[in-house]
Amino acid sequence: MTRLYSPHAYDRSRLVGSYWETTVDPDSRRHAALAEDTHADFAVIGAGFTGLNAAKRLAEAHQADVRVLDAGDPGWGASGRNGGFCCRGGIKLGDPEIARRFGIDEAKRLFHFQRTAIDHVAAILDDNGIDAQRHSHGETALAHRAREFDAFAEEAAFLERNFGVRAHIHPKEELGELGLAAQGFHGGMTVPIGFALNPMRYLTGLATAAARAGARIHGRSPVTRVERADGRWRLSTPQGSLTAKRLIVATNGYTQDDLSPALAGRLLPAVSAIIVTRPISAEDLARQGWTSDQMVYDTRHLLHYFRLMPDGRFLFGMRGALDTAPRDEAWMRRSIERDFRAMFPAWRDVAIDHFWSGLICLARDRSACIGPLGEAPDAWTALGYHGNGVSLGSYSGAIVADLAAGAITPDAIPAPLRGPLRRFPFPALRKAYLRGAYLWYGLSDALPWSGSSNEHPDDGRQL
16 A cells, blocks of 8 residues: 555554553553454444544444444544644634635535534533543634734634634733743634543544444454445455445545545645643643643644643644654654743753654645545545544544435535545655645744735644
8 A cells, every 4th residue: 555654654563652542541442353254334444533433323323234444453543642622623724715715605504514523522422421531611822923913803803703703812911811821922812612632532432432333343454455346345454354335434644545546646644743741730830821721722834732731731732744754753853842842931841751743634625525435426535634633523424424324415514525635736746745835834934024824723733
């Protein structure tokens, strides 16, 4: 199978090294490999938020026989290593740009879809008694330039006028009063939608719920070949095979480029990384002036995202690396620690207990895609969440399941999410495109006069 990054990024035999791995029983993540030739109504490739939500919906609501195959243990990919921001996401376009491209009615449909996605995750946690350590009342953006702070007023007015949501703007002097004091910010804006969670606890609870509903989940079962013959899909793995009437692909940033011609050259994985500190004492928190448990991101193109967690540890994430080989990860670790200590100088001596990285998934049109897999009448996909798929990736799994089961038609999905995925020009150059974009974004972020773009600033909060 063809992949864009070094083998290190796809080595399922190694632990990721994330903090989240330490918060669950390792046995709760293990599911037996597929070790036979068998059949099912539905085959789902990928046991992350999308694949497991699809399997749960198919088994529970449609009484389908469904099996899920994952190359690693469920949650080994982005779903088990992200920043845990359950908020609006999945599209790297700002709301005004969405309205210009698709019309205000479709922008409103998308907004409602995104809010429903957050409620969908909350309901799964509540209905299944999953303790995912929820906190934060919405999310806060911090302006790294005065120009970005000035733009908050227009953004807040758009949200209230079109979506009925009242955002709260915080002048610079108010940040300390809110427990949001960090170096170099000109103010903030809070949108009261979403919450933070422990993604691995959510993932393992979701897998349990899907299995309870009747879905069969197989870890360490990489799909090495996909064939269609006699009206059926046949998926080969090292120890067995699965023949199914219908197929759902939910592999996001870990999609092999030759898994399907409908996906080849259409996705651009990108590296994101996170550090988590040791627990920070109340005295050290007060000295910095950061005591809020709000989930926060800044307005840079190459943004930082961060939050204080319930146990006093601090999570801090960013992007910028162009590969995942050990030397690239070493560079990324130096970069992320440098930015963390510059932003929070009172914590310059706070130890970093965990560092890890992973792949998010970008698409040419800067939007997630939920819909048919190419021209096949019995295959579907949901992926491309642009670094923020905790909520949208989860709900997209349920929606693509309904689509595959024939319970809904594509027009039930907001137009910005219907695809189809367009191929990148000269796909072999995708990493070169990313390098050029990072160079430009880095320069743009550093210039004091560079203006805001039409991109949504929340890209990157999920790996």
